[in-house]
Amino acid sequence: MTADEKGEFALPELAPGTYTLTVAAAGHRPYATQVELTAGEPVRVDAELPPAARVRGTVRDRSGRPLGDARVSLLDESGDVVGQVITGADGSFGFGALTGDHYTVVASGYAPATRQITVGGAAGTERRDVDFLLGHGDDGEE
Known part of the structure; x- marks a missing residue:
């Protein structure tokens, strides 16, 4: 999945459960976090990638x-x-x-x-x- 020009993305078809979200971009250190999804409840994750x-x-x-x-x-x-x-x-x-x-x-x-x-x-x-x-x-x- 690639984020848009504002750095935003959506994963609308995921089943409820626990996921590991990993974000990476050239020239930056990667970011990872656990995300708990519940049916019908959107989750917003803000990831800050420090420079490498x-x-x-x-x-x-x-x-x-x-x-x-x-x-x-x-x-x-x-x-x-x-x-x-x-x-x-x-x-x-x-x-x-x-x-x-x-x-x-x-x-x-x-x-x-x-x-x-x-x-x-x-x-x-x-x-x-x-x-x-x-x-x-x-x-x-x-």
Whole structure:
């Protein structure tokens, strides 16, 4: 079901009972609630979707120079890759529309570096401090 331009929708043919209503939109965290339907009684549900979180960072070499063309992967709590980008010439990378709370960010170019991060909490959270130093000899975390 898709809402109209005002964000409104109707499900007129549902039988009485308990349902889980889930609302999702690109760039926002999803919303879910239990709804109890009784015959002949309409139910209004107002759903507020907070903005999704974002993660941004920079990959640099050991001397502090930005590393372009480094691969940065984003893994969810299960270890599944949910995003992958190549850094720009300035070493920057970013992931948007994150609906989970906990992720692992892996940067590779030399020896891979890994950081676990939390982005949940306040609506529209943006992490800008996910920076990596890549080189040989240690784990690369800053």
